[in-house]
Amino acid sequence: GLDISKWNGNIDWKSVKEAGVEFVIIRAGYGTNYVDPYFKKNIESAIANDMLIGVYWFSYSWTNQGAHLEAKKCYNTIKKYKKHIILPVFWDFEYDSVNYARKHGHTVSKARASNMADTFCTTIRGYGMEAGIYTNIDYSNRYFTKKVLNKYHCWIAQWNSSCTYKEHYIIWQKSENFYIRGSRFDVNILYYNQYLKDIAKKKDSKKMTVKATAYAGDTSTSTLVKPVVGRTIAVDPRVIPYGSRVYIPALGKTFIAQDCGGGIKGNRIDIFMATEREARNWGVRTIEIEIIQ
DSSP states (O other), X not given: OEEEOGGGOSOOHHHHHHTTOOEEEEEEEETTTEEOTTHHHHHHHHHHTTOEEEEEEEOOOOXXXXXXHHHHHHHHHHGGGGGGEEEEEEEEOOHHHHHHHHHTTXXXXXXXXXXXXXXXXXXXXXXXXXXXXXXXXXXXXXXXXXXXXXXXXXXXXXXXXXXXXXXXXXXXXXXXXXXETTEEEEEEEEOHHHHHHHHHHHSOOEEEEEEEEEEXXXXXXXXXXOOOTTTEEEEXXXXXXXXXXXXXXXXXXXXXXXXXXXXXXXXXXEEEOXXXXXXXXXXXXXXXXXXXO
16 A cells, blocks of 8 residues: 655556555645645545545644644545555654654653654544554654553654564555656555454454345445445445445455445345356355344
């Protein structure tokens, strides 16, 4: 996956998809007022290209109040796309953050940085979204406590052939030199199953027996997103709310409740598949599912 911002300019999304990219972390902005001028274009293009999407917000804060205002501005910027943002919203605090505070006469200690991270992430969680911290090996030791890093999802940067970070993380930024048709990007590894397990640990999961059918050919769902093979299922939203992550052991995958149908009532689901033939071959099965979120 890639992390992207205005510094990547106009992205050739066709080439990005052909390169095997499956997710993007998009900069929404920084500070308390600035929105990345490419955010709208980037997130709408990512949605159109079936990417798993996360967001990051660069910090210039040196107080808890500032971190809270950054989280509010971040959420107001991204809330229109909330249902498409499956991955966390990350707080990005780096060398420029510390230098900016120092130029304004403030020293950011480890305790203060950790408190600001906690404030930002707690605020984002309050909006019903997953939250995380972006950091590198250096700053993970000098500016963040293990407690705060393990409280939220961690995106760790270490440009190396392997990651030596000893604490828990769900994304590893492994290089700044990943080229797609001459354009340079940072490249990241997402441990998606671990991310889903982490969510499940925090929230009560619910197991259910359902009748499962399958369908194909649709170009839009009832939630106005494009259905994706291996990700989209139709549900009765009175039983399984839209946006729920649903693990299906029979397929070994986690799906998202994004659609409904006239015949999908009660304990029933409809799994989106690539072709009508696959859907017919699936037929009607009674299976176990687990609602993670």
